[in-house]
Amino acid sequence: MRNQFKDTLLKLAEDEPRFALLFGDISVFLFREFQAKYPNRFYNLGICEATLISVAAGLSSQGFIPIVHSIAPFVTERAMEQIKLDLVYNELPAKIVSCGATFDYAWDGTTHHAWTDTGWMRMLPNFEICQPGSKKETDQLLCHYLFSSSSSYIRLSDNPHGEDINDITPGKGIILQDQAADLTVVTAGPILKNVRAALDGISANLIYYNVLKPFDSEPLQKFKNTKIKVVHDAFGLFEAVCENIDAPVKKLGLPDRFCCSYGTIDDVRKLAGLDVESIRAFFLKE
Amino acid sequence: MVSLASPRSVRKNILESSHKSGHGHIPTSFSIIEMVLATYGIMNHNPNEPKDPDRDIFILSKGHAALGYYCCLAELGYFDPKIVHSFGGAGTIFGCHPDRVKQPWVEVSCGSLGHGIGVGTGIALAQKINNTNRQVYCLIGDGESNEGTVWEAVMVAVGQKLDNLTILYDNNQSQSRCLQIRKPAEIFSAFGCEVHEVNGNDIDELQKVLSLPVNGRPKCIVANTIKGYGCRTLVNDVFAWHRRSPNEQELNQLLEELDA
Known part of the structure; x- marks a missing residue:
């Protein structure tokens, strides 16, 4: 980037x-x-x-x-x-x-x-x-x-999510998956890579953001009657989602401790619980 | 040299405004008056058109001296001196720190120390890029210079050869009880500024050095001032008066001392 x-x-x-x-x-x-x-x-x-x-x-x-x-x-x-x-x-x-x-x-x-x-x-x-x-x-x-x-x-990040997403209007969230599912996942930025992998075989809707503020609440409204789960490797997305929807929202984010194990980004994401397996477990949990 | 403004009249308005409003840092406001009047005396500025695109820029980085600054601007014709009596009150534009969002004659909102000089460095850099002759003057405090960002900005200004930036250093010994900067002239010189040390309560001395040409580096005027200059009571007990407004009896006494 x-x-x-x-x-x-x-x-x-x-x-x-x-x-x-x-x-x-x-x-x-x-x-x-x-x-x-x-x-x-x-x-x-x-x-x-x-x-x-x-x-x-x-x-x-x-x-x-x-x-x-x-x-x-x-x-x-x-x-x-x-x-x-x-x-x-x-x-x-x-x-x-x-x-x-x-x-x-x-x-x-x-x-x-x-x-x-x-x-x-x-x-x-x-x-x-x-x-x-x-x-x-x-x-x-x-x-x-x-x-x-x-x-x-x-x-900017050195670790892009690897997807070629078309038709994003700057400032707008985008629905990457609409499977009329009971679960809606909301994520932003590079962690989309792990989110996608974690969703393999799971029926879910998926909303992706690359602008956290001003926050586009429109894509959320479509799924307001589903279970909403936010995955983010920073702060701000979960808070924005909660402020913009009248529904319970669950979050998988960064833990309340420093995450330092050196190595690669994948090593530290694992330590923080944002590796593919941990995210998948979060999706499967009631 | 142009300055018909009267420091005594400014001091009188500071005392009256503080008495009426119950706000204001009087001793530090008193120490900057001659610096502000001397600088505006040589600056290109227009009280009737504070946003004149060709104006020189003045920044009061030590924002807690706002009362002194406002009273100087009033004396220079920017607004009615009595308006400053609203200082710090609900709904006034004359807050206890200068605010560019509310006041057209304020270039940078200052209050948290160590910010104005960095922004002033950016304004001076902009003049270099645009090849203008506009000058930037930034008044900083000796206490403010405890902040590391002051020295970051000085390094950047020297590195960018900003000879259109003049730093007015109010050496009023405000930090004598904690982190006093000793030999500021030597320090600014070591950082690469062209330094002049003067009596900062003397308009003629200030204007002499303000008018000196400088080439390829910022100018720094170490202005040796006296906190509370003009009133014996303030000078003798600066810490007690740091942020205190006079009652009616004290006001009368301080006004008498001004005339002494």
Whole structure:
């Protein structure tokens, strides 16, 4: 998805002089072509995530579309107050594009895991949160949300779900399966991969989101009389579903403890109970 | 140098507004007055058109000195000085910290410390990209400079060679009881700023250094000020008066001291 981020920015920058890229000394080599082509629109400002956000607010006040990029926990958690005040309260919109979603950097340990970001950011008013699950969705969401009038968070992952989902309108949830089943599964982003595998042989409806806020409640309404189960490797989807439907909702999400075993994303997902077997057991449980 | 504004008149309004509203950090508001008036005296700004697209930018990063800032703006003709008496009251736009969402003359909402200078760095960078001559002035506190983000922003401003950014450092010794920054001029200089150290309660001294050209790096004015400058009672007991409003008797005494 990070490669797609680069390709999409190269494509869009040709016709958009307002872009100003502010990088926290990450992905700089990847963006070398962008930097060479647009030297006064690319700034590797250093490892100072809070200030990247503040600088973005300043650029935004002067009519630019600032795009801040760094590793997810650092550019969100460390810069939380700058995001809340400098961007959102000041009404100085910027775009935050992160890499290293949830357990992408499993081997790096807890310091590099990002799982609170979508949960607390959804509490910010007039703020958009995207969790693309593929390169195609990354392109689609960037093309839309980079031009929106609000601040947006676009959370890239190195572990796409592997599906080619057609006909997604940015901001809309999509019904991937409608089997008129008693069970409706709701999920978002890359964990769709495990959800699909876990659903093998189980009759269920399946709703997929790649935008957590603003939340599109329409697909949910169709299944409001079914059992609803949410699977998410971050926070925010379950809360959004509960707020938008008058029905009991069950959740399989992250446990109330740190999940650090190094290895691969699959190793840590297993530790967190988000591996295929655990998800399947959740679906089969009454 | 242009500044017909009277620091004494600003101080009088601060005292009266605090008395009427029951709000305000008076000593810190008193220490910034000459800096604000001196800077607006050389800035391109228009009280009748606060959003003039060619204006220079002023940011009060140490937002708790808002009462002092508002009274300076009133003195400069932005609004009726008496409006500031609504300070902090329900429904007013004059909250106890500057708010750009509510006030057209405020560039950045500040209150949580260590934010304004980062945003100011971004505004200065935008002027470089757009190749304008607009200047950015950011007034920060010595207490505020306990925040690490101040130094992040200074490093970025130096790294980007933002010679259109002037940092006004209110060296009013506010942190003498905890984390005092000793030798700030040397520190800003070591970070790569062009540093001038002046009496920050002297408009002429301030305007002399504000007007000096600078090339390729931010300017930092270490302004040695006195908290509560102008009233003996405040200067003698700054911690007791940190966030306290005078009753009628105290107001009269402080007004008398202003005239002394």
